[in-house]
Amino acid sequence: MTQYIIRRVIQSIFVILGVITAVFIISNLSGDPATLILGPNASADAIQAMKERLGLDQPLYVQYVKFIGDAVRGNFQQSLQYQGHSSMNIALTRFPRTVELAGVALILEVIISLTLGIIAAVKRYSMIDNFVMFIALVGQSIPNFWLGIMLILIFSVNLGWFSSQGYSLSPYYFVLPAITLAAPPIARLTRLTRSGMLDVLGEDYVRTGRAKGLQERTVVLGHALKNAAIPLVTVIGLDFGRLLGGAIITEQIFEWNGVGQLLVSSIESRDFPVVQAAVFIIAATFVLINLIVDLLYAQLDPRVRLT
């Protein structure tokens, strides 16, 4: 296990370096930062001076090495929009709000999906099963930015039950964005839970459990679910990362001022250092979550370590 942990950690470090490289490449695609900072009307001398200050006059590989060195320490250029503020700090202050939203969405996802998925599997091929599966199919097909707007239209504009915008950890604010964010993963996890349960419900130990007179509840929740849950742990873990990515649009709709909204508004104002920092934070967290999920999975299912 120790060997596996070391191998996965090293691998993740290389992936993070790759992420930084990708951010470097992407930011080089966006044009000349010096012109961006000074604006299109700046004189050639001023642009040249700015290039020297930023180290842009040096060869690309020198810039690259410096970029990696800075990024590893969390140093990105200062924000262009908020002069004098570190991009990383700006992104970091917004990040917890995104994590909170994704966390609430994840809790919703797990509760709803497991319940529906187990019911559908136990009552398979029944009307309930077909109904749940159809809802899941529709849920997978709804663009969640549209769902968000529709929820606002119904529950905020017409019924006035929930707020349509703003950040706060009270249900009045977070219910609609959390549902919006969780809807596609709920649909997917419900289908996966159902199929996972169907697989194990046909196993010998389930029949044995029933044969020795255990209550159906114990068989389903105690024996079957426990075994079906192992692959689901991976999916749920990865979903947390996906929710962080998905929050970009949801935050935009509900004006939830997390890192996703920061990303979009920085793209609009062409504040590329902040874009870099925001992209880096989300991607790095995603890598970290993947690592934790993998290690957890290896703990639960020892066969994984061998591959």
Place this chain on the structure above:
Amino acid sequence: MNAESGQPATTTQTRAAQRADLTLATIKERRSNRRRALQMLWHNRLGSIGALILILVAIAAVFAPFLAPADPNHGEIVARLQCPMLTSCPRFGTDQTIHGSSKHILGTDQLGRDILSRIIYGARISLIVGLTAVAIGAGFGTILGLISGYYGRWADSLIMRVGDIFLAFPFFLLAIAIVAAVGGGLFNVIVVLAVASWVPYARLIRGSVLSSKAQEYVIAARAIGVRDMGLLLKHILPNVITPVIVYATFGVAAAIIAEAGLSFLGLGVGSTVSDWGAMLADGRQYVGTAWWLATIPGVAIMLTVLSINMIGDWIRDALDPHLRNI
């Protein structure tokens, strides 16, 4: 006698009971099979409904100039924010109530453009982006997966490690980051969505190639002197392509949603064309006053994506029985 006959009688009874149980089990089994068959049919029916919807969307996209009742980009400001036919709404900025007319079946937007026409034209963008992005992404991923699985060694390591980096970004984040740098537009959006989606295809193919490399038909083909290229394309590829087809079908659905999402954020194909995501973004501003603006394009996206997902389930059931339960 009684005692003696009792014994066999009990046995007979037990046997009868067993038989009854067996029959019951068989009946249950059969019933379950019948239900299963019904479910397959249900899926197939969903599949045909999906195919029907998608054909309608495709017809709308191809024949847009003939089907659209008006120019999608021409707005009459006096006719702005009219509600769909059979509904009524206050005239914009007044207390007067107006009724939707048959002239604009789905109403008009904030610039007085006919929404039905914009929806019909919008089908073009969604289908073009969805299909081409997936074709490029899946094609690219398949080629890299074949190379990775077949040649192994450094090519495999390189492709898979680069893939890991791509997977380190949530799909939509990667798309946004690249579009933010290179700018929007039809071509860029297609390329970006393709670039952001090739890895799962490469991984799928690589896994299948690895397991089929040791199979007899591959060894046999190599033994009779089939070259690498022929072996890969004529023998291995047809045997490993099935999961890619299934995955790609769902990929089209995902790409259509992602394209609409980019447009919704103002990073899409641009404002000069009718685009469902951009229409949604416009409609969001009027969600309190003109509900149809945001509702209708969303329904269009949902129906299109739903139809593709239905077809995807159907294709998976047909091509890959192992995955039926998912």
